[in-house]
Amino acid sequence: MGGKGYPFGVIHFPMFIENIVTIKKQPLIDLHGESCNYQVIWQDDDHGRLFNTERPEGMNSFTNFARLTINPGKSNNMHTHEGIEQVYMVLKGGGTVQVGDERKEVRSGDVIFLPSDVPHGFFNTTEKQAIVMLVGTSV
Numbered sequence: 506m507g508g509k510g511y512p513f514g515v516i517h518f519p520m521f522i523e524n525i526v527t528i529k530k531q532p533l534i535d536l537h538g539e540s541c542n543y544q545v546i547w548q549d550d551d552h553g554r555l556f557n558t559e560r561p562e563g564m565n566s567f568t569n570f571a572r573l574t575i576n577p578g579k580s581n582n583m584h585t586h587e588g589i590e591q592v593y594m595v596l597k598g599g600g601t602v603q604v605g606d607e608r609k610e611v612r613s614g615d616v617i618f619l620p621s622d623v624p625h626g627f628f629n630t631t632e633k634q635a636i637v638m639l640v641g642t643s644v
Contacts, residue, residue, distance in 0.1 A: 598635030
């Protein structure tokens with residue numbers, strides 16, 4: 506072991522830092538409709554290209570990382586990701602999350618697991634804006 510408990514020969518990758526404030530909010534109309542704005546930090550598909558993102562070096566199983574802004578009464582529409590499981594973290598506000606046929610009320614601080622290949626959506630049923638962070642991984 507080398508200093509601080511790290512083994513010798515550790516492979517180093519360039520650090521990846523992105524400031525979410527600098528990423529323009531825009532809808533992903535093709536899958537999520539026009540009422541939810543995304544700030545895609547990185548994503549491995551056409552949405553990532555829309556935001557001019559690239560997977561950080563050293564990230565192997567993560568497929569996407571984004572912040573959603575959902576206005577009152579709006580949603581990111583029910584949709585499915587094939588071969589990708591996600592986690593939603595409610596940072597601000599709340600609403601209803603649907604996973605398959607199950608619907609649950611959520612609020613700031615809640616974390617929701619979204620299995621691969623299962624339809625899901627976030628519905629802002631409140632009178633305040635909801636902010637949700639999402640992280641996706643390939644299965």
